[in-house]
Amino acid sequence: MQIGLVGLPGSGKTTLFNALVRANAETGAFTGKNKANRGTIKVPDQRVTRLSSLFNPLKTTFATVEYLDIGGITAGSGKQEEQQGDGGLNDLRNMDVLVHVLRGFPDLSNTPVTPREDFETVELELAIADLEIIERRLGRLSKEARSTKRPELVREWQLLEQCKEEIEGGGVIRNLEFVPEDEKRLRGYRFLSQKPVLLVLNIPEDNLGREVQDVEALRDYTDCKDVLVLSARVEMEIAQLDEEDAGAFLEDLGIGESALDRMIIASYGLLNLISFFTVGEDEVKAWTVTRGVTAPKAAGAIHSDLERGFIRAETLECQTLIDLGGLQAAKEQGALRVEGKQYVVQDGDVINVRFSV
Ligand SMILES: Nc1nc2c(ncn2[C@@H]2O[C@H](COP(=O)(O)OP(=O)(O)OP(=O)(O)O)[C@@H](O)[C@H]2O)c(=O)[nH]1
Ligand SMILES: [Mg+2]
Structure with missing residues (x-):
């Protein structure tokens, strides 16, 4: 999945980008012009971690998300000649989702906070x-x-x-x-x-954990169901801590999950995506498909031969597999189901495709 960050200059895109991919790109309003930042992260998923401890495979492959941080958008950015070049709007064309960052903190020159107007401009x-x-x-x-x-x-x-x-x-x-x-x-x-849009309201750190009154109004006004409220600066600080300290810090601030987790969950939801898993001694791997796909289509995500020659899928819910302690036990207990071409893949399924080409 590819996610592009958009917003006015100085809205906090690069700060958020740094938090998301644990990078150290230069921040400051107007620094993003002519220079895009790119970074890839693994989608944190406890299910993959648990399956991996069960199978102890040679390789464990998480789903990935690629983030793109372009320059701030201003009046004129949409013009043909302005779209080109690194950091220009043209870079966004391949993105699956846009994360629209709105400034909710007072900036250095004390420009009033006007998320609705900023949203409209972009x-x-x-x-x-x-x-x-x-x-x-x-x-x-x-x-x-x-x-x-x-x-x-x-x-x-x-x-x-x-x-x-x-x-x-x-x-x-x-x-x-x-x-x-x-x-x-x-x-x-x-x-x-x-493109589907996820709104991020970048609020001052002092307001974290408090109720933000503008959110409902913003949601109505923009017609975007998903609005995440966070402080990009705090998220960047959290991203620089090790896991244990980060957990304690999140708790102190009254934030449940980090922006990274919330953003990925929201993006999966917006795009209607689910995960299924393949397991074995060689590899445990997470796959991303659209909700509602049938087993042959899901098999096609692995390899086109698997879709073309699809015979059946042996499947079970990953938690069942983890609880039973392995495929052999699952088979013995009758937990491994055999599903045909009509089967609609569910989030969390472990699937083994039988095929012949
Ligand atoms: N107080 C506060 N300042 C922030 C926050 N997020 C970003 N800033 C500051 O705002 C300035 C601009 O942040 P950037 O992340 O560089 O903004 P940007 O959207 O990438 O800007 P362009 O690349 O020019 O489009 C920097 O000085 C940041 O430190 C925040 O949550 N709180
Ligand atoms: Mg920037």
Whole structure:
């Protein structure tokens, strides 16, 4: 999974990035321009750790998340020529989720805290970046669609017109709903204003553990269900501690989990993702798939041969496997189920795919 951090200059993106990937990138408003920061982390998952102690495999592979921290977005960032280059908006196109960081702390020049307005500014630039792409494509597409009348082109033309209208009316593409075939037609454009957004309100450290009144209003106003409240600066400090000290520190501050954990859980939720596991003496590995996929599709995440030649899946819940102490015991107790092509994979399943190609 790839997650991109967006926000105004000085909202705390790089500070949060440092906390998330335990990095030490330079912070300070406007330092992010022309320089993107990238970092990959393992998705902490107790289930993988426990399965690994059970099987003692040669290799243990956690799911990973890649974070991208670009420059602050300001009026004009969405323009075609501004999108290019390191730290520009174009870097965001491959992201699965955007984490939108909003400044909730008083900055050095005491600029008032205005998360709603800041949200609007950034959303507008993301939409403008999309509009630039739409307009360039529409020029040629409308001619081609008119002259050839090919239904595929005509449909694409209509869809782009619909997106354009939404943006020109002050909206974002995320507001539009498409049937799956149309969704597919637009996928290649990787529109920024269509990506799921997780809001982070970066509050002053003194306010941690207290109720933040603006959150509900912000949630309503932005139409983003997921709002995480944290202090990026404190998170960065926590990330520099070892695990034991970090736990005690979190408790003192009245924060349950670190930002890293909360962000990953929220991102998985936003994208409707679940994990399943493969186990053995060679490797214990976590796989990430969309909720609702069938066993053959999940097998395809491992290797396309496994989907093509799928026969059946032997499966059980990972906690059952851990409780019973191993696959042999699970088999003897009749806990290992055999599932066919229609089986919908559940979060936490341990799966062994039988296939033939
Ligand atoms: N008090 C306080 N200051 C913070 C917090 N988070 C960030 N800052 C400060 O705000 C300034 C900007 O933080 P950065 O993380 O560099 O901001 P940014 O969003 O990456 O900025 P650009 O890269 O320019 O877009 C730095 O001086 C940070 O120390 C916070 O939670 N509390
Ligand atoms: Mg930065």
